[in-house]
Amino acid sequence: METTYIILIVLLFVLAFADIIVGVSNDAVNFLNSAIGSKAVPMRTILIVAGLGVLVGAIFSSGLMEVARKGIFNPELFYFDEIIIIFLAVLLTDILLLDFFNSIGIPTSTTVSVVFELLGAAVAISILKIYESDNTLSNLESFINVEKASEISLGILLSVFIAFTVGAIVQFVSRLLFSFDYSHKLKHIGGIFGGVSLAAITYFILIKGTNSISFLDENFVNFVLQNKFFIIGISFLFWTFISLLLIHVFHCHILKVIVVIGTFALALAFAGNDLVNFIGVSIAAWQSFLLWQEAFMASGVLPSEFLMDGLAGEVQTPTYLLMIAGGIMVVTLWFSSKAQYVVQTGVNLGRQGEGAERFKPNLLSRTAVRYSVFVGQTFSQLLSEPIQEKINSRFSFPDKALKYQKSVAKPAFDLLRASVNLVLASILISIATNFTLPLSTTYVTFMVAMGTSFGDRAWGRESAVYRVAGVFNVIGSWIATAAIAFVAAGILAVIIWYGSYYAITILVVLALASVIRSAVRHSKKVKSEKNKKKFNRTDIITINEITTESSQNIIQVIRGINDLLLEVVNNLGYHDLSRFKKSLKKQSELEFEIDELKDNVFYYIKSLEDTNVEASKFYVLTLDHLQDMVQSIAYITRSSHKHVSNNHKNLKFNQIRDLKNVQRSLDEVYSEVIEAFDNQDFDEIKKLINKENTLLDKISALLQKQIERIRETENSPKNSKLYFGVLLETKNLTKATIAMLELFQEYYEEAKQEF
Template identity: 65%
Template sequence: MENIYIVMLVVLFALAITDLVVGVSNDAVNFLNSAIGSKAISLRTIMIVASLGVAVGAIFSSGLMEVARKGIFMPSEFYFDEIMIIFMAVMITDVLLLDFFNSLGLPTSTTVSIVFELLGAAVSIAVIKLYTQEQDLSLIVNYINTSKATEIVLGILLSVVVAFSIGAFVQYISRLIFTFQYEKKLKYVGAIFGGVSLTSITYFIFIKGMKSISFLPADFKLYVYDNTWVIISISLVVWSLISQLLMSVFKTNILKAIILIGTFALALAFAGNDLVNFIGVPIAAYQSFDLWQTAYQSTGVLPSEFPMNALAGSVETPEFLLIMAGGVMVLTLWLSSKARAVVDTGVNLSRQGDGAERFEPNTLSRVLVRYSVVMSNAITTILPSSVTNKIESKFEKPNSALADRRVDAPAFDTVRASVNLVVASILISIGTNLKLPLSTTYVTFMVAMGTSLADRAWDRESAVYRVAGVVNVVGGWFITAGVAFLAAAIFAAIIWYGGMIALAILVIVAAGLIVRSAILHSKKIKEEKNKKRFNRHDIITINEITIETSQNISSVIQGINKRYSKTVDHLGYHDLGKLRKDSKKLNDLEDEVDELKDNVFYFIKSLEDNSVEASKFYILFLDTLQDMVQSIGHITRSSYKHVNNNHKNLKFNQIRDLKSIDREMQVLFDEIIETFDNHSFSKIDQILNDKQTLLDKVSGLIQKQIERIRTSETSPKNTKLYFGLLLETKDLVTSTMSLLQLFKEYYEDAKREF
């Protein structure tokens, strides 16, 4: 019997390591977002500082571990075997849920997930107990720590509003003080700003956080608490002097120093607040096992008869477990590619200026932006023009920022990055010291969104997309809560009724899904790398345009070639499922061309002065690519629609003719791909000379179908589909040749310029 629970503990700690990996991958956005977005410090330095913060913060976590033991449910109402089922269901759910959000590249809340998983699993077991004992289900309130759970949930929800509001307010005031030409202002107010920022971090992170460090002497803690205001005053003076010294003597940008220290502080606050989300449950399980084993050795009490009253008391968390967990978190921070995907989402939504938007507008985002514009106009009308002009002058960007043509320019400046870090770390530390596991994701994300709004990063060009992104992310948070509750409740019920066999199956399925997710993500990363043409660190030259367009042509034609062959094959077999997949995969091809079109403004903006004539070529090139993708889109979707509507199969002769066209198309496309991959552009003339043969063959098939209609064809739907496929094939070939002709003319002109 004892061995069963030892195995469960081993599985729980294995899941905890996995949870640490997927959890840190998701929560890295919390402390990396500002530093990476501002590009004030090198990525290597950012990672080193964040790693130190995470490692130190792990020591601060022990005070919050009680949330997993007694923060959500009443341990005295459950027996040991029931507690273990709850913990197993929670960990399986948490690993799967966080990994799913990581794969989407969306930040979600590890705090919300663990809270609602504990709630869902506890409710499930409580309902089962009441049902089997034929008791009133209203007694379920005795099993749940409703007051604490309500306090946690309200604290999490309130943090969203508070973080957004305070972030927006502090950033607005900071921008009025510094403006976008902050270098001049730093000489006068930089030392004060640095002193206040660093003192705030010192107070909330170090002084308030000391209560969670068990190995510090009690007398030392008491001395600090009794002299708090003295220490704050001294810190303000010391940090202000240090800030002035850094600026005057060492010529250091104090904002960069704040970002560096703020990144450390926020990483520390993250580890201190969120470590419970990853290892709190396994530690609680280990402590439960230890309590039962002690009782079993002395009294022989069975797991199903041992109440967990002792779990509600104060139990010290082993320091070595916290240190080990911190080590896993640091390694994940350096090695996880999913962490970067989540960070990119946060940076993209808060960046200053335009760019490729990830999220599509929705009705809610349009309504919010529309009424915000109306409200803004109303306020502007009410305020005196002198006040309005004064405020507007504070938000004017310097000419150098407007003229910055680099695609890799910082997403926002160091003023906003500093505010993000300082405000978020303070709010999270307050929650930690009040023993409230606030969602660090909610806090940091909403602070970043609030500062973005106050900084006018969401202008009329981008607001509808940014708001849509925020709505999607926040909506995902609510989905997290619901899914976490339901999944944990279902898993707990399955383990209850299925026993060890059900548990083994769930663990195997979870492991399989995690491995599958890792493989798919790795494949996706490789595809993304292949899409990246080159790093535009500066101005784009004619040679780079040639490389860029060559790779684009090769990539798109590879996609078209694959889609055409697959569609013809699957249409021949009347395979609805594969045609549906073909139709969905077509979206990737369309997205690739849409992304190129979205970036045309920035591409042209980045051209060197003597390459501006290439702008026309690039626009026509994108238009032709669009025509080609539309043709293959019509071919794929019309084939899927035909089969989905259960129309008759195409005749054998029709499929055979389409396959013959497909073979010749493959030869043509393979030649084009080879030409552009190897930059052997002299072959373009030969390809253009051979185009008429293929067009004549398509025209001949059209004529053959006309003759079939007059003699043997009996299906109007088949005729419509077949004609559509042939005509779109003809358009596809024509567009392809137009693209080659366009590129040939551009390349010859470019060679003459060299």
């Protein structure tokens, strides 16, 4: 029996380490967004600073493990075997839930997930206990720490609105004070700004430390807590002096210093506050095992008879476990592609100016933007025109003021906003910690970043509806996190309760298989995105680059069309509806790719060399022909799917054979087109156009042949409609290909003459 529980404890720690990896991948957004988005320092430096913060913060976690043991439920009412079931259900759910959000690139809260998983599993086991003892559900409240759970939920909810509002106001005032051309002002008031910012961050670090480190001298802790304003004042004077020294003597950019130190502070807070979410459950399980083992050795008490009232006391966590966990966190930061994917969500939603938008607008975002514009216009009417012009001038965004080079990718936002993000998040978390208010560091840092984006007018009329939709999607995912965590953990707890070790084995295997499958799919997705990566839209684009870029677009689209047409013709032969699902998915990906390319036309034209006006026209027309080609294959795919879905008669053997012949002919031409464009061998274009024209003649002959069939033997109008539709759209597809090749030939000949 003892050996069985030892195995379960080892399993819980293995799951905890897996939870650290998926958890850090999600929470990296907390402290990396500002430094990465502003490009304050190189990426390697950012990761080194964040890694040091995580390692120091891991030690700070010692006093924060109480939530897993007694914060959500009352352990003295549960037996040891029931506690283990709760903890297993929590960790399994947490791994699957966080990995899912990582895969879709949405930052969620590990605090919320673990709290509601503990709540869901504890409620499920409590109901089972009540059911077996023939008690009523009114006794459920005695098992659950309802007050603490409600306090955590309310605190987290309030922090979302407070963080956004304060972020918007502070950033608006900061921009009015500094504008985007802040380099001269920093020489005069940068010392004070640095003093305020760094003093706030220092106080934040001290507050987190004194509330968490168990080995600090009690007198020192009391001194910090009783002399807060004195410490802030001294810290302000010290950091103001240091800031002035850095600005005027060492000529350092004070905002970069603030960003680096702020990143360290938030990384420290993340590890100190959120490490409990990853290993707190496993450590609580281990401590539970030690308590039961001691009682078992003394009296032989069974796990089902040993109440866990010992968890209600104070139990310290071994420092070496915290350091191991911190080390895993740091390694994950460096190597997790999912962490980078989640970080990009926050950076893109907060970036200054336009660009490719990830989220699609919805009714809620459209309504919010529409009313916000109305309120903004109403408020503007209350101000005189000179005041409005003065305010607008502070928000002008000259690249020269920020010294951005045209040939280098711009940061998503400037150092001033990055500094405000970090300082404000530190202050809000410090205040909450000081008043022992529960919050989610993810929610605070993310909503501060969104608030400063809004206050900085980063959400213009061109992008607001997409950014607001993104924020609503993220907030919606937070609500979903709580609901899914509660329900899923409860279900898993019930399964383990009835299925015992068999259920545990199956669930662990399924969880690990799911994570591995997710990792493989994400790896393929990252690889695919790298293959599709285009030139940076902020770089200067030359004639050679536009030719290469267009060639790659043509290769990718033609290859996708060619593969899709082969699938559709084969699927029509099989008349199998399930085979069309992949085809429809591929078609959607092709359409999305073309839409993305057309969305970026503005930025291409904007970044072209001044002498390359004709190149922009060529690029636009090329995309137009590619879109025509994609629309043709889209019609073929959807009409074929509709025919099979409606269970109409199969196409006849002769019709399938004809379509296969056309597909093979097109495949031969497309293979040569791909080879020509891949090798930049444009002298072959004329020969390719002749082959395409030959294919047009073949399609015309097949159309005439089908007309004769209808007059003689064909008796299915639906078959004829589909067959004609596929042939005609293949004809349109071929014509669009010819038009694209002729355009490329014309442009290539002109380019050769100019050369």
